[in-house]
Amino acid sequence: MITLLFFLSSGLFLGWSLGANDAANIFGTAVGSRMVKFRQAAVIASVFVILGAVIQGAGASETLGKLGSVSTLAAAFTVALSAAVTVYWMTRLKLPVSTSQSIVGAIIGWNLYTNNPTDADTLLKILTTWVSGPILGAVFAAILYFFFKKLLENLKFHILYRDLTIRWGLIIVGGFGAYSLGANNIANVMGVFTTSVHFPAINLGFIHLSSTQQLFGIGGIAIAIGIITYSKRVMETVGNTLMPLTSEAAIVVVLSQALVLFLFSSQSLSDFLHSLGLPAIPLVPVSSSQVVIGSIIGIGMLKGGKQIKYKVLGSISIGWIATPIIAGLISFFLLFFIHNVFRQDVGAQKITQTSQVQNIPPANNQLISDTVNINRTSTNNYVSDMASGSIENYLWVVIAILLLFISLIIYLAIRKANRRNQAHQQKIRELEEEAVLKIETIEKELESYRNDQEGLDKELKYRQNEMVTMAMNIIRKYEFVAQLKEDINKIKKEINDNETRQALNKIILKINQNLLNDRDREVFQMHLEDHNSNFMHRLNEAYQGLTDNEKRLAALLRMNLSSKEIASILNISPKSVEMNRYRLRKKLQIPPKQNLTDFIRNF
Numbered sequence: 119m120i121t122l123l124f125f126l127s128s129g130l131f132l133g134w135s136l137g138a139n140d141a142a143n144i145f146g147t148a149v150g151s152r153m154v155k156f157r158q159a160a161v162i163a164s165v166f167v168i169l170g171a172v173i174q175g176a177g178a179s180e181t182l183g184k185l186g187s188v189s190t191l192a193a194a195f196t197v198a199l200s201a202a203v204t205v206y207w208m209t210r211l212k213l214p215v216s217t218s219q220s221i222v223g224a225i226i227g228w229n230l231y232t233n234n235p236t237d238a239d240t241l242l243k244i245l246t247t248w249v250s251g252p253i254l255g256a257v258f259a260a261i262l263y264f265f266f267k268k269l270l271e272n273l274k275f276h277i278l279y280r281d282l283t284i285r286w287g288l289i290i291v292g293g294f295g296a297y298s299l300g301a302n303n304i305a306n307v308m309g310v311f312t313t314s315v316h317f318p319a320i321n322l323g324f325i326h327l328s329s330t331q332q333l334f335g336i337g338g339i340a341i342a343i344g345i346i347t348y349s350k351r352v353m354e355t356v357g358n359t360l361m362p363l364t365s366e367a368a369i370v371v372v373l374s375q376a377l378v379l380f381l382f383s384s385q386s387l388s389d390f391l392h393s394l395g396l397p398a399i400p401l402v403p404v405s406s407s408q409v410v411i412g413s414i415i416g417i418g419m420l421k422g423g424k425q426i427k428y429k430v431l432g433s434i435s436i437g438w439i440a441t442p443i444i445a446g447l448i449s450f451f452l453l454f455f456i457h458n459v460f461r462q463d464v465g466a467q468k469i470t471q472t473s474q475v476q477n478i479p480p481a482n483n484q485l486i487s488d489t490v491n492i493n494r495t496s497t498n499n500y501v502s503d504m505a506s507g508s509i510e511n512y513l514w515v516v517i518a519i520l521l522l523f524i525s526l527i528i529y530l531a532i533r534k535a536n537r538r539n540q541a542h543q544q545k546i547r548e549l550e551e552e553a554v555l556k557i558e559t560i561e562k563e564l565e566s567y568r569n570d571q572e573g574l575d576k577e578l579k580y581r582q583n584e585m586v587t588m589a590m591n592i593i594r595k596y597e598f599v600a601q602l603k604e605d606i607n608k609i610k611k612e613i614n615d616n617e618t619r620q621a622l623n624k625i626i627l628k629i630n631q632n633l634l635n636d637r638d639r640e641v642f643q644m645h646l647e648d649h650n651s652n653f654m655h656r657l658n659e660a661y662q663g664l665t666d667n668e669k670r671l672a673a674l675l676r677m678n679l680s681s682k683e684i685a686s687i688l689n690i691s692p693k694s695v696e697m698n699r700y701r702l703r704k705k706l707q708i709p710p711k712q713n714l715t716d717f718i719r720n721f
Contacts, residue, residue, distance in 0.1 A: 137344025170300030184591030223442030252412025
């Protein structure tokens with residue numbers, strides 16, 4: 119059992135890498151934008167990825183079996199390890215990576231080493247899906263994004279309901295995406311072990327689990343562990359590498375990716391199309407990263423293509439080409455190492471000596487037969503010795519070396535992650551300190567601005583009070599003089615002496631002349647124009663053609679003075695003020711129902 123778990127460890131490592139990286143394609147934008155909590159996303163993704171692997175994962179694994187039926191456990195271990203190492207190191211180098219491409223490259227490496235033929239039709243089918251997958255993702259994303267935008271525009275959600283709807287949409291679509299990821303990509307993780315690992319079937323009455331389903335369930339658990347333990351940092355930083363995405367676009371990208379992965383792993387749908395006489399859907403593991411990128415490009419092209427970062431797209435394309443080649447080379451050399459150094463059966467074909475014996479003369483057949491028998495006996499003895507105990511020693515050496523190798527990889531990865539995390543934390547601290555300094559500077563500037571504003575407000579209030587005081591003094595003075603004129607006129611009517619009447623007329627004339635040349639009124643008008651200069655300038659720009667008297671009247675109305683009070687200040691009759699108000703209203707084009715004073719005070 120320990121040996122079996124050891125050989126399965128490479129597939130589990132590959133599953134862990136898949137969960138750590140590809141979970142960001144499902145919930146990355148939702149977690150990064152704080153629409154969904156990481157714990158909630160991790161639980162949903164883990165549950166549904168296991169369900170997808172167990173329920174629907176068998177379809178895509180059959181295609182990999184046709185590409186190359188890895189016949190021994192040691193060979194399956196080596197192929198999965200090659201794919202896992204490729205995925206891990208290319209991820210560490212920040213190069214785009216695909217588990218589908220890496221496992222296909224590793225299987226082809228096994229075919230080359232063992233002289234097993236590579237099925238050209240199956241390889242062509244896989245290569246076709248590598249191209250059609252992103253294209254389908256782009257088409258689905260463009261169509262879904264168009265209808266989704268139209269739906270949101272027609273429904274016109276309140277902003278709170280809109281956020282709630284998007285959050286639940288991300289959760290539901292993410293669950294479907296995780297199910298499709300497990301159904302389609304579990305073949306990359308455990309597909310090479312289906313030929314060499316056999317578990318007894320489990321029948322619980324309501325559920326029946328075959329050997330393949332149990333194997334895929336173990337792989338699904340490995341993917342779930344990768345999601346829970348290592349995908350948080352990837353999820354929180356994913357999102358805007360190729361093109362900025364909104365929450366609505368993120369839902370569309372995840373849904374289109376889930377649909378493509380579901381199509382290429384659904385045996386029942388493929389059989390249904392075949393029964394209708396239509397071409398069956400090839401059941402092939404498709405890279406979720408490729409489909410996501412195709413979906414993003416589809417939305418970007420729908421928007422005009424200006425937001426797409428084509429340089430990033432070029433580097434991603436190079437990574438897609440390099441991944442299967444590197445995985446194939448690593449697989450070939452690891453198989454050579456495992457086969458020749460540790461004497462493990464990796465499924466290599468045995469070279470017979472029949473053709474050499476057929477061309478030797480008959481006279482020497484007896485001698486040759488004896489020699490062959492001696493060699494055969496020696497070989498059998500060697501194999502017996504190996505079987506009796508030496509092979510166990512080799513096996514434990516292999517286990518020790520590989521465990522040391524894996525431990526070294528994990529140690530280097532953790533050390534590099536810690537260094538990167540420390541550098542990241544240091545940068546965060548520096549940014550926080552810089553932000554604190556900026557905030558303190560802004561607060562000081564804001565406090566200074568508030569003090570200046572308070573001073574200006576006090577000065578403005580003082581000037582307004584001064585203006586009101588001057589206006590009231592003028593009004594009281596005008597009222598006093600008007601009352602004085604009225605009293606003199608009454609006295610004049612009661613007196614019959616002409617000389618006295620003429621003297622009183624002269625007094626009234628002097629009063630009128632004094633009102634016309636009132637210095638207080640002139641000072642008030644100067645202060646009025648100076649205090650309301652900005653207001654008059656804005657009024658003049660908005661309504662050209664206003665006279666000085668009309669602008670002065672507007673300034674007096676702005677002080678909330680009545681027509682009678684304005685008449686006192688301007689030394690005109692209240693009827694003249696009402697006429698001037700009517701002309702000003704007409705020039706300002708104020709509706710009849712709106713108050714003139716309110717309009718001017720709010721201008």
